[in-house]
Amino acid sequence: xxxxxxxxxxxxxxxxxxxxxxxxxxLRAGMIRKLAAGLYTWLPLGLRxxxxxxxxxxxxxxxxxxxxxxxxxxxxxxxWQESGRWNQYGAELLRIKDRHxxxxxxxxxxxxxxxxxxxxxxxxxxxxxxxxxxxxxxxxDETRPRFGVMRAREFIMxxxxxxxxxxxxxxxxxxxxxxxxxxxxxxxxxQFRAVEADTGSIGGRSSHEFHVLADSGEDAIAFCDTCxxxxxxxxxxxxxxxPSHEAVxxxxxxxxPGIRTVDEQATMLGISHERIVKSxxxxxxxxxxxxxxxxxxxxxxxxxxxxxxxxxxxxxxxxEVLAVTGAPVGFVGPLNLPATLTVIVDSQAAQTHNFSxxxxxxxxxxxNLNWGVDVPLPxxxxxxxxxxxxxxxxxxxxxxxxxxxxxxxIFQLGTKYSQALNATCLDEQGKATVMTMGCYGIGVSRIxxxxxxxxxxxQGIIWPNSIAPxxxxxxxxNMHKSYRVREAAEKLYDELCAAGIEVLFDDxxxxxxxxxxxxxxxxxxxxxxxxxxxLDEGVIEYKERRTNTGQNIGLADVVAFMQAQLTQ
Ligand code: ATP
Ligand code: MG
Numbered sequence: 001x002x003x004x005x006x007x008x009x010x011x012x013x014x015x016x017x018x019x020x021x022x023x024x025x026x027l028r029a030g031m032i033r034k035l036a037a038g039l040y041t042w043l044p045l046g047l048r049x050x051x052x053x054x055x056x057x058x059x060x061x062x063x064x065x066x067x068x069x070x071x072x073x074x075x076x077x078x079x080w081q082e083s084g085r086w087n088q089y090g091a092e093l094l095r096i097k098d099r100h101x102x103x104x105x106x107x108x109x110x111x112x113x114x115x116x117x118x119x120x121x122x123x124x125x126x127x128x129x130x131x132x133x134x135x136x137x138x139x140x141d142e143t144r145p146r147f148g149v150m151r152a153r154e155f156i157m158x159x160x161x162x163x164x165x166x167x168x169x170x171x172x173x174x175x176x177x178x179x180x181x182x183x184x185x186x187x188x189x190x191q192f193r194a195v196e197a198d199t200g201s202i203g204g205r206s207s208h209e210f211h212v213l214a215d216s217g218e219d220a221i222a223f224c225d226t227c228x229x230x231x232x233x234x235x236x237x238x239x240x241x242x243p244s245h246e247a248v249x250x251x252x253x254x255x256x257p258g259i260r261t262v263d264e265q266a267t268m269l270g271i272s273h274e275r276i277v278k279s280x281x282x283x284x285x286x287x288x289x290x291x292x293x294x295x296x297x298x299x300x301x302x303x304x305x306x307x308x309x310x311x312x313x314x315x316x317x318x319x320e321v322l323a324v325t326g327a328p329v330g331f332v333g334p335l336n337l338p339a340t341l342t343v344i345v346d347s348q349a350a351q352t353h354n355f356s357x358x359x360x361x362x363x364x365x366x367x368n369l370n371w372g373v374d375v376p377l378p379x380x381x382x383x384x385x386x387x388x389x390x391x392x393x394x395x396x397x398x399x400x401x402x403x404x405x406x407x408x409x410i411f412q413l414g415t416k417y418s419q420a421l422n423a424t425c426l427d428e429q430g431k432a433t434v435m436t437m438g439c440y441g442i443g444v445s446r447i448x449x450x451x452x453x454x455x456x457x458x459q460g461i462i463w464p465n466s467i468a469p470x471x472x473x474x475x476x477x478n479m480h481k482s483y484r485v486r487e488a489a490e491k492l493y494d495e496l497c498a499a500g501i502e503v504l505f506d507d508x509x510x511x512x513x514x515x516x517x518x519x520x521x522x523x524x525x526x527x528x529x530x531x532x533x534x535l536d537e538g539v540i541e542y543k544e545r546r547t548n549t550g551q552n553i554g555l556a557d558v559v560a561f562m563q564a565q566l567t568q
Contacts (some may be wrong), residue, residue, distance in 0.1 A: 003506045007044050010518050020216040022452035023148035024463050029522045031448075038145030038153030048450070048469035050156065053447050054135050056187050056466065061131065064180040066131040066160055071113045073137055077103035079112040083420045085165045088311060092140045106139035111417045111439060114161040118435070119423035125165045127436070128425065129173055133160035135444060147216070150405065150449040160440040163418075165427060170436045172295060174206075174412055177440045181210050181408050185514045185547075188447065189464025190485070191454060193404065196223050196231040198302050199411060207411040211404025214453040221404045222386050226397025234302040236398055237382055238390035243322055245535055246353040249368040257363045262295040269356055269367060272296075277349050277357045279332035281321045284310035288324040289342040294349045296382040307381040326360060332368060333358035334375045343378040345371070350380045406443070413437040450521075453468025461523030462546050470504040471566055472496060473519040477531035480509050489530050491560060492540070499559050501566065503513070520545065526565060528558065 009030030016026040026032045031046030042050055058068070074096070080086035086093075086105075094106040107113065114132060122130065135158045147154050160177070168347045178194065181515070185192040190212050197209040209232055211221055222238075223230035231237070259265050262276050276295030281288060282304060289308055291299055305313040318329050324341065325332045334357060337343060348356075354368045371377040388401050415434045417423070424432040448467075455462045465471065475488035489505070496503045506515045506526060512529075519527055527550075529541040540558055543550030553561050 001502075001504055002296050003508050004506060006504070008176060008518065008522070009043060009045075010521055018148065020147045020150070020449075020453065022150065022449040023519075025452050026148055026449065029461060030147060031522075034148075038142060038151075040149055040152060045469050047379070049448050049451075049463070049467050050445060052467040052469075053188065053451075054156075054158075054443050057184055057442055057444060058135065058207075060180050060187070061133050061158070061160065062183045064131070064176055066133045066162075068134065069117075069132050070134050070136060071107075071110050071117070073107050073139070074104050075107045075110075075113055075213040076511040077105065079116055080105060083112050083115075085112070090312075092142065094141050094349060095141050101542055105408060108138055108140040109157075109441075110134070110136075110159055111161065111413070111437075112421070113559075115417045115421045115423050115437070117169045118161075118163055119418075119421060119447050122163065122435070124425055125427050125433075129161055129162060129164045129169045131162040131173055131177075131438075133158060133440075149445045151218070151271075152445065153441065158442040158444050162438040162440070163425075164425075164436040165433060166424070167412075167414075167436055170412055170414075174438050177438070178208060181410065182444070184442070185210060185212070185407070187466055189455075189466050190407075190447075190451060192407070193221065193223065195223070195404070196235065198232060198234045198306075198545070199333050199410065207409065209404075209406050210408035212407050212412075212447075212450040212480065213402055213454060214405050214450060216453055217403035217405040219404045219406055220401050222399045222401050223393065224392035224397040225400055227392060229392050229394045229397075233385055233401060233509055234300065236399070237393045238386040239393050240351065241391075243351040244353060248370050248373055249354050251361055251366055251368045251370070251374045253364055253366055255363055256365045259363075259365070265356060265365065266295065268292065269365070271356060271367075275352065277334070277345075277352060277354050277355045279325075279334075279358060281316040281324055281332065281537075282313050283316050283320065283508065284308045284313045286312075287342070288316060288320065288461045289344065290325065290332065290337065290342050291383055292349050292378070293344065293346040293384050294352060297346065297387075299346075299350065300383055302386040303381070303383045304344075307379075307383055308342065315335055327358060328362055331358040331360065331362055331364065333360055333369075334371075334378070335366060336360050339502075344381050344383060345378050346383045347380050348384060350377060373493075384563060405446065405453065407447050408440075408442045410440045411438060413439055431508055439542050459517070460521035463523040463525055465525055465566060465568075468502075468523065468525050470502045470524050471526060472501055472503045472562060473515075473524040473527045474503050474505045475512070475515045475519065475527060476506070477529065478511055479507065482532055484535055485530055485532060487544055488535055488555070492528070492530065492555070495559050496562065499563060501559070528562075 011028045017029045032040045096104050138157045162173045193337045197207045199207045221231040222236035273296035280299045322328050356367045416434045427433045476485045479486045493505045527543045539552040542553050
């Protein structure tokens, strides 16, 4: 490709509204342009990278025996009503009406559509297992679209759905997808980690997320420094410390005027945060519930929702806390709460002796409360978030926490959708059986941004070879003044192209500095500089973007040399 014929829209200034490096660099390199919040146009440079990611994903899915399909982006409401998600999905679902006032949505995911297709197409167990995938545009009306294509509203996903006669067959395909995803992210040149994950609103049995490790990641992932335990902090667990066998003291009510926070309580009462049991009032599916956790801990809202079997969960407003418990925020405690309230105590807080907590009365707390002595022990569940350094649940190692960007997610759905949509097939005995399903997503457009998060420097992007928009930047110096340079550059360009190498040939009338800066910004892995002096010696100057090292190469050897670099 000649730069003179290519829309190279590089920008020097860092765009003001781009918070993360990948978003800044994608705009500066001229890969994407914003149309509206969460909606982006892929310019030619960006699209070349996106297509390479797609190609790797497609190749590996095909290798794993999945069959490609393409489903409509617009989906009829009736299917979503059949699965029950029309009402559950909430504001992320973009609902639209056609000219006949029929309701549709713009698909955020395709479980309903594929299940509808398969219930019509597959009749017999002999056609199973089967795995279908597509690479397609999704729309989710995200609360906070941000970081460019990383959390967009319209984005490209590879989604796959597998169908089985039984769970054993699902497990096989699930394991195959797990290893296929590992191959994909390895091919893409990314540092990643597979972690145990929550099944979220799609629902189902077990699930793993694939995370690209990067400080800008929106997710926190916990992993053991010794064994291979790794989980999203949304569901990570740690081993409980051994319970202490402290003597029970007599409870005492103390005045604590204006003392509402755990810090204030600890200072005034001269006790550690671990000895404080704090209350957190929530509204789960619009019903109130109270959680009690240690003062030093954070309530994990995902675990909390699971503990209640709720779909939505939010912290209660101050007025709701008062209405529900009879006490204002800061003074709610387990003793003498209204008996009808749902109360859950975290497993660690349940082990605490002689603790302090609110007295359900303004400006009063109890000290030396004990479960089972002063207050009956409520339902116990693990609802806290793990912290760095805690013990691994599987071995004697300790947990570290790092940030990750979720680029893939695999689920064992079970019969959630096939049951609702009555997707059955005949088993060996000729009996109609509800099919078992798995689903497997990859954020194709998000991968482009995550790759940049892991591969950049002060000059710009450094593409891994597998997804670079071009392999080589061919930069002739002052070609417009030198016939020799032009002739040699044109010849080399033809030879490299003929060898299947993707070359960006900078034939602009630009100063060398401008060319170098542009090629570094857009991240081309290899650079070849051709000038009068080199021609005198019969060499070209070669440089690697990642290591910033290079050497002179004989003109006759360039093609073979570049081929060798690219097949490394
Ligand atoms: P997240 O927690 O980041 O919102 P999710 O759990 O909603 O992701 P899935 O429903 O599992 O995502 O979708 C499959 C993949 O699609 C994700 O792993 C992610 O890589 C990608 N993805 C999801 N939402 C977006 C988005 N708003 N923009 C870009 N990619 C996305
Ligand atoms: Mg989401």
